[in-house]
Amino acid sequence: MPWKHSHLVDVDVFSEDDLYMVLEEACKMEEVMERPLKKVPALRGKVVANLFFEPSTRTRTSFELAEKFLSADVINWSASGSSVSKGESLQDTAKTIKAMGVDAVVVRNREVGTPEYLINKLSGTCIINAGDGARAHPTQALLDLYSAWRHFGDLRGRKMAIIGDILHSRVARSDIHAFSKMGVHVVVSGPRSLIPLHVFDLAEYEPDPKKAVEGADIVYALRIQRERQEEGLFPSIDEYHNRWGVKTELLRYAERNAIVMHPGPMNRGVEIESSVADGSRSLVLDQVRSGVAVRMALLFLYLAGGAGR
């Protein structure tokens, strides 16, 4: 079956079949990663530009590794740019990239809608969203999905609790789409000041984290940005940790075999307790490894149409 999408903006447009296609492709890519020579020529002669307007060592490195394993030529374009002229520099950068004739752009930007903006400006170039503002982070959602799927097998009927700053989280938004599509019952929890007023349009909300994780198979802790406290959105790290931190005590309410996930980097002692982060239920390192496999799968599907490996 050929891959029918031309750009990756968010996972909400994926059918269940699309999601399975990504997961199965990622399995094959994981095998490649286990070889002594971790390289296949699938994207030889293709040029991919990693365009990161926001610092992100993890995601960028993960993409870069995925691109290199597939033999693509890689340009890393870390735009430092002043915050005032963000928009302008994006427009100029887009024109420059177009002139250079790259095949795909992996883009991370603070501003919602950046992928669509580039799709408009760079016709013919595949755009992969590596995170736009608080809106979408589709590759994170797909690697989360892959990790959970590898762990549990079929996810239908399982429950996931996402805990933390939903309001500012692109990870939460994309994960809600991806896991719901696979038949997972997603419940979000967190202080009301960090939850969208219209959260009911997004997912089920349960203010009490204990109730939210009750019967959950997946407990997903979101990273808390300390600026949010400075903005006055929650009173203190201690109060946050005591009520919403993912701790051994909280996990008692979850399913016996529940797993814990986190998009990284973790604030230990804030949204997640160290002993949980490093404990046997933690899938955090799996997620990192899955990230490379899933990004390989996506680059392969988008740039080689899923054929002719």
Added chain:
Amino acid sequence: MIWLRKVFLYDGRSLREGKWDLLLEKGSVTKLVPSESNSLQEEDVFYDLEGLVACPGFVDLHAHLRDPGQIWREDIYSGSLAAAAGGFTHVVAMPNTTPAVDEPSIVRYVAEKGRVAGGARVLPSGTVTVKREGRRITEMIAMKEEGAVLFTDDGSPVISAKAMRIALLYLKDVGVPLMEHSEELSLSEGGQINEGRVSALCGLKGIPRSSEIIGVERAIRLCEETSGRLHLTHISTKEALEAIRRAKERGLPITCDVTPHHLLFDEETILHSAFSSSLKVNPPLRSGEDVEALWYGLKDGTIDAIATDHAPYHVDEKDVVFEAAAFGIASLECAVAAVIDRWNRRGRPFSKERIFELFSTGPGRVIGLERKLNLGSKADLTIIDLNLEGKVDVTNWKSKARITPYDGFTFKGWPVLTILEGKIVYNRLKEEVCHAM
């Protein structure tokens, strides 16, 4: 001297029976006769306007003409021509320029440039407070003498409630309204779109409805206390509109307007357009329910006028990612058509007289500009063709704006002839309707 023949006539009160011929001479309507009884003189020039409606000249209470100081976006000439092309004989220029219109000499600059601009008459407005800083009120008496028709700190609210209260009191003896852009800034700060379903889904920072509602309620309270003349501009939420409705029922001297974009678009439009920056505007596009409430407000009379809030920008300021784009929608040249078209598509929820009123006598009353079309009236006219279909093509605009969410829309119902003091300032009639006998 011009004869306008066979028009339907909205005289500012009602649509008169039958068809009429009007003679415009020396800036006035000097003859007004039923078409069938009219016999033209040999040398008369006349326009055969069979089937079109003649209305008192339309007035836009709210347009950003960006002059002085921001003329890469618009200037008084381009703004005046754009307004005329949009069917307006008068347009009120907002004072949030560089420098702000906060002293008599700047009012004079706008008025003088506006008098010779060649399109619609540009009416200056002044700021409520010096530099729009919300502290000291401006020299309103002298500014009125130079031609200011209203006072507003638009772009932002009058930041201090105290300054607003003083201004409302002071203006009582000046006889000019205070126009308020209602917004509680601590709530809207950093916001991009309405706080609601769409902001929840896409993570763009929301501007709560309460930001506008609190602003409106604050202004109403100060109006009630001072009895000062208050005009609330670009109302976007049903709660704010309801507060105004109740205030009017109590007999307060309050008027209000809404914009075409809040009548045509809602927050979902932003999702469907994949975050088109052309839709970024303040107050933000609200929910479908608000759009319905605004249409009801037009119908029941709570809303006095439709005003464009025409906010042109240079392409570089709009053709960027949504969050980096400036707030504002340019619409002077298609606002009337947009509203008529939507009124048609909605099954004409109220009479056509009401549409004409909302663009002429309604805004006219707000600034004390008489709008009527009788024998002896000033020859300010807007001629409407309710059946003309036309496509919005921003590349042909007289405005300097080249980005608008209306680009490419086909609207039915356009202004075709704009006449200011007996002089044609805009004409899109076909040549064959003009006859020189």
